[in-house]
Amino acid sequence: MxxxxxxxxxxxxxxxxxxxxxxxxxxxxxxxxxxxxxxxLLYIIYLSFFEWNMVDPVKTFIGFGNYSRLIEDNDFIRSVYQTLYFTVGKSILSIVAALLIALLLNQKIRGIIVIRGFFYSPVVVSMIAAAMIWGYLFDPQVGPITQMFQAVGLTAPQWLDDPKWAMNSIIIMSVWKNMGYYAVIYLAALQGISQDYYEAASIDGATGVKQFFHVTWPLLMPATMLVVIMTVIHAFQVFAQVYVMTAGGPLGSTNVIVYYLYEVAFQHFEMGYASAIGFVLFLIMFIVTLAQFKLMDKKMDF
Structure with a gap:
């Protein structure tokens, strides 16, 4: 046969x-x-149906008990909201900052290569080192940012010590860290736009602002969708800067999903429950990414 x-x-x-x-x-x-x-992934799914502390060789099967616990876990629900807040804030600011930088780097000015290297340099800095640097910059007592506020007669926020500002501070640091990478994507897209479009727009009387909104921005849509997908995926995985700068505080205001998973797994030794959290995080990222690809298909269908 x-x-x-x-x-x-x-x-x-x-x-x-x-x-x-x-x-x-x-x-x-x-x-x-x-x-x-x-x-x-398969092993995480397997562990999520057990209660296990990583020390005892015996795993206790509890079925969907870990998933039922997730629904009633206020700390987990809060970490989801805080992750979404971080994701939205970082994505919007990263797109705006990267686009502005790319427009600057696309200009034909003297020393542009040095300027490009300056804006890209944060990308090559390790996340741990960057978080330590910004932790010092945001220090409410001796931090340079605080001293700049005081120099002009303003009272600086407590930054990482204030629950209202801690997450915003981490967003600022994260945008600074990766905006050069996204700017390179936008720069490549800008340099791929033919000058014929701008000449035709000029003949029709379009000014620089109109050319941007009617020529540049629509033609940058593929690059924008790529940047959105990448920023969202990276944002859902945020951990290092939270671990170094705030350790989930103050008062749990920066306790995102991945950091909460770390606490459950390696501080409370509840590996089964941590596996359930990890699998739910995977599902969230999968659904969000799939929705973004569907949206990108619709945007690109012209």
Whole structure:
């Protein structure tokens, strides 16, 4: 039966030797994906149905108990809201900042290469180092930002010590860290726009502002959708800056999902419950990303 099936495929032009060669070339990627992505996800799903402290070799099966607990866990629900707040704030500010920087870097001025390097430099700084630097900048006593406020006679907020400002401070730091990366995407898109569009708009009497909103911005839509998708994915995974700058405080005002997962897993040793949180986070990111791709398909369908 198998031999007959192979002969049938061969008559249709199917070459088994080429297929085997193709799979051999793909095997490193397939193995990497299976070992470091598929297996961990399946194991997390498996653990989410158990109660386990990582020390006791016996895992107690509790079914959907961890997921039922999530619904009643106010700390988890609050971490979801705070993650969404961080995501929205970081995404909007990152898009605006990256676009403004890209418009500046697209100008033909002297020393533009140095300026481009200056704006991109935060990207190559490790997140831990950047968080430590901004933790010092936001220090309410000796921080340079606080001293700048005092120099002009203003009272600076308590920044990381104030529940109303702590998350906003982390958003500012996160935007600074990654805006150069997103600016490069916008810069590449800007340089790909033909000058013919601007010449035609000028002939029609469009000014610089009108050219931006009727020519530049619509043609930047693919780049914008890419930046939105990347910022949202990165924002949902925020952890390092929270861990270094606030440790989830003050009063839990910066306790995002990933940091809450860390607390549950490695401080309270509830690995089963942490696995349920991780799987729910995966589902949220999957649904949000899928919705973004659907939106991008509609935006690009013109």
């Amino acid at each position: 198998i031999t007959k099936w192979k002969r049938s495929l061969k008559r249709r032009g199917y070459d088994f030797s080429e297929s085997i060669s193709g799979y051999l070339f793909l095997s490193p990627v397939i193995l990497w994906t299976g070992i470091f992505m598929v297996f961990p």
